[in-house]
Amino acid sequence: MHAMVYRGPYRVRVEEKDAPRIEHPNDAIVRVELAAICGSDLHLFHGLMPDTRVGSTFGHEFIGVVEEVGPSVQNLQVGDRVMVPFNIYCGSCFFCARGLYANCHNVNPNATAVGGIYGYSHTTGGYDGGQAQLVRVPFADVGPSKIPGWMADEDAVLLTDAVATGYFGAQLGSIHEGDVVLVLGAGPVGLVAARSAWLMGAGRVIVIDHLEYRLAKAREFAFAETYNFTEHDDIVVHVKKITDHLGADVVIDAVGAEADGNLLQHVIAAKLKLQGGSPVALNWAIDAARKGGTVSVMGAYGPMFSAVKFGDAMNKGLTLRMNQCHVKRQWPRLFEHLRNGHLRPSEIVTHRVPLEHIAEGYHIFSAKLDGCIKPLVVL
Amino acid sequence: MAYTRNKPPLPETPEQLRARIPGWGVDLDRADRPAVPRERFDPDATGAHWDVPDQQPELRPRERSVEHARLTPVFGTAVPLKGVSGAIRRYSYARFSEGRAAHWLLLILADRVDVVESTLSALVAGRPDNPVAETGIRSELSHHGWSSRVGRGRADVGHLVLDPVVVAAPWVVGGAAVVVAVRAALRRRRA
Numbered sequence: 001m002h003a004m005v006y007r008g009p010y011r012v013r014v015e016e017k018d019a020p021r022i023e024h025p026n027d028a029i030v031r032v033e034l035a036a037i038c039g040s041d042l043h044l045f046h047g048l049m050p051d052t053r054v055g056s057t058f059g060h061e062f063i064g065v066v067e068e069v070g071p072s073v074q075n076l077q078v079g080d081r082v083m084v085p086f087n088i089y090c091g092s093c094f095f096c097a098r099g100l101y102a103n104c105h106n107v108n109p110n111a112t113a114v115g116g117i118y119g120y121s122h123t124t125g126g127y128d129g130g131q132a133q134l135v136r137v138p139f140a141d142v143g144p145s146k147i148p149g150w151m152a153d154e155d156a157v158l159l160t161d162a163v164a165t166g167y168f169g170a171q172l173g174s175i176h177e178g179d180v181v182l183v184l185g186a187g188p189v190g191l192v193a194a195r196s197a198w199l200m201g202a203g204r205v206i207v208i209d210h211l212e213y214r215l216a217k218a219r220e221f222a223f224a225e226t227y228n229f230t231e232h233d234d235i236v237v238h239v240k241k242i243t244d245h246l247g248a249d250v251v252i253d254a255v256g257a258e259a260d261g262n263l264l265q266h267v268i269a270a271k272l273k274l275q276g277g278s279p280v281a282l283n284w285a286i287d288a289a290r291k292g293g294t295v296s297v298m299g300a301y302g303p304m305f306s307a308v309k310f311g312d313a314m315n316k317g318l319t320l321r322m323n324q325c326h327v328k329r330q331w332p333r334l335f336e337h338l339r340n341g342h343l344r345p346s347e348i349v350t351h352r353v354p355l356e357h358i359a360e361g362y363h364i365f366s367a368k369l370d371g372c373i374k375p376l377v378v379l
Numbered sequence: 380m381a382y383t384r385n386k387p388p389l390p391e392t393p394e395q396l397r398a399r400i401p402g403w404g405v406d407l408d409r410a411d412r413p414a415v416p417r418e419r420f421d422p423d424a425t426g427a428h429w430d431v432p433d434q435q436p437e438l439r440p441r442e443r444s445v446e447h448a449r450l451t452p453v454f455g456t457a458v459p460l461k462g463v464s465g466a467i468r469r470y471s472y473a474r475f476s477e478g479r480a481a482h483w484l485l486l487i488l489a490d491r492v493d494v495v496e497s498t499l500s501a502l503v504a505g506r507p508d509n510p511v512a513e514t515g516i517r518s519e520l521s522h523h524g525w526s527s528r529v530g531r532g533r534a535d536v537g538h539l540v541l542d543p544v545v546v547a548a549p550w551v552v553g554g555a556a557v558v559v560a561v562r563a564a565l566r567r568r569r570a
Contacts (some may be wrong), residue, residue, distance in 0.1 A: 007494075007497070007498070008498070010514050011510065011514055011546065013508075013509070013512065013513045023456060024432075024435040024453050026433070029389050045490075046545070047490060050487050050490065051468065051484035051486045051489070051490065053458035054493045054494055054497035075426055089425075090452065090453065091422075091425030092422065092432060096422075097421070099418060106453060107451055107454070110442065112446040113446055116453075118454070126454060126456065126457050126458070127455035128455070128457040138453045141428065146546050168414060171413070174409060193537060198403050199404070200406045200407065200409075200412070201393075203393075210534040211531075222505050231532070237473040243387070244387040245382070271541045276483075302483075312519070324527070338393065340405075341402075342405060360515040360517065360522075362515055363516060363519075364522050367524070369522040371517060371527075
């Protein structure tokens with residue numbers, strides 16, 4: 001089969017690779033029809049995530065058709081069209097039994113701090129991902145869902161991570177009616193988080209980024225008030241000024257490990273890999289939140305330490321909430337929002353790249369060329 | 380002026396927001412949001428029809444965190460350990476917990492060694508790497524590389540020059556190591 005293969009930092013190519021096989025009785029093999037490149041895939045692409053092995057296939061956002069099922073699979077049949085959450089989870093461990101699917105303890109031998117994720121290094125279990133013609137889907141009776149007939153494919157693939165994670169990020173903010181919600185980062189997750197904040201009754205939604213075209217999308221897609229941090233000497237002071245010097249009730253970090261805004265921090269983390277991630281956005285979130293406010297972290301960081309300002313977080317009495325999203329737990333509500341037109345995920349898709357040209361897709365997304373917000377991979 | 384007890388007024392009323400934004404407030408009830416409560420014990424909700432999952436066969440020794448009691452029932456087999464990078468990774472997993480920086484720094488070192496090993500083995504196998512194709516750099520020409528950056532006030536342009544350094548670093552370090560090793564070997568032979 002053809003698959004995207006990692007060759008080293010900033011380098012990927014398409015190779016002929018052995019087709020995946022059933023390795024566990026509850027495995028399925030899915031023929032991928034549509035996949036996406038996630039912003040967090042760029043951390044792998046840039047060599048930031050430890051134990052990213054040459055030869056790995058990335059991709060944790062994908063939909064497709066069931067090609068083969070293991071002997072214990074009951075809920076899926078060959079030919080079913082399925083959307084697959086980015087979480088790999090068993091459904092029966094201590095954490096899964098409590099709805100914490102992203103924290104499953106039975107799928108990742110390489111680390112206890114993170115669950116299993118498709119195509120996201122051996123640090124998350126060593127599974128190949130969906131930027132390939134075929135992919136192994138463990139615990140097929142637990143993770144995948146059949147795609148409803150009314151749902152567009154592009155919406156379905158975005159629900160497997162970006163949309164669910166953005167909505168989850170707003171939820172972790174515990175938004176009350178009338179709250180001022182600040183979203184750092186106008187990528188796919190930030191855009192959905194900003195849009196979702198309104199659904200939860202926010203009184204004001206502010207989005208900050210440095211890419212003007214993404215801020216324009218935040219105004220159009222998420223009805224947000226936007227600011228470009230490069231136009232302000234100190235963006236935190238600006239946030240204070242526009243919130244009567246109190247700060248935002250809720251701040252959502254939708255940037256993560258490669259945050260810009262401080263050259264030194266960015267270089268130490270994203271280029272030299274000496275931190276788990278650039279803490280710029282997270283520190284801005286801590287500084288920009290009001291005392292007693294909530295910071296929701298949806299940005300992905302590596303497992304190493306980062307220079308985060310916990311002293312200020314403590315002194316301000318902040319509530320810090322974070323997790324990988326338990327995707328399937330969000331789906332019933334998100335399906336409703338799609339049907340009612342409250343969320344229109346496919347509006348954030350800007351590029352559709354054939355698998356054979358995936359190296360260009362990664363570069364366009366990584367370098368933010370051509371107004372890129374969300375690239376899909378077409379198989 | 381002193382700060383007061385009142386929350387600053389919002390620019391729009393709930394009625395105005397409801398009229399302007401589709402779906403405003405439909406998830407206002409915090410108790411009725413999908414992730415609330417955070418932990419909800421409901422083992423029958425997942426689709427799992429087992430108490431304990433079957434064990435995936437371990438066909439070759441599988442590295443694991445020392446913080447795990449045992450090999451997990453299911454695990455990925457994407458790229459098994461091999462070569463020098465594999466030895467570094469094996470040592471890192473066996474020796475250091477996830478709480479130790481050494482664990483992660485060794486894994487990152489192994490990633491760089493892996494790049495050199497894999498590039499050399501691809502060359503030997505007749506499937507050499509093509510940095511131009513693999514970096515997707517040609518899209519700079521086809522997708523407005525210049526106009527996407529210049530005059531846009533982007534914060535990332537300042538460190539753009541470092542990206543090629545990241546790509547080339549393993550080669551520079553590897554090349555230097557080879558030179559040092561060869562010179563040392565020649566010196567020993569002369570002596």
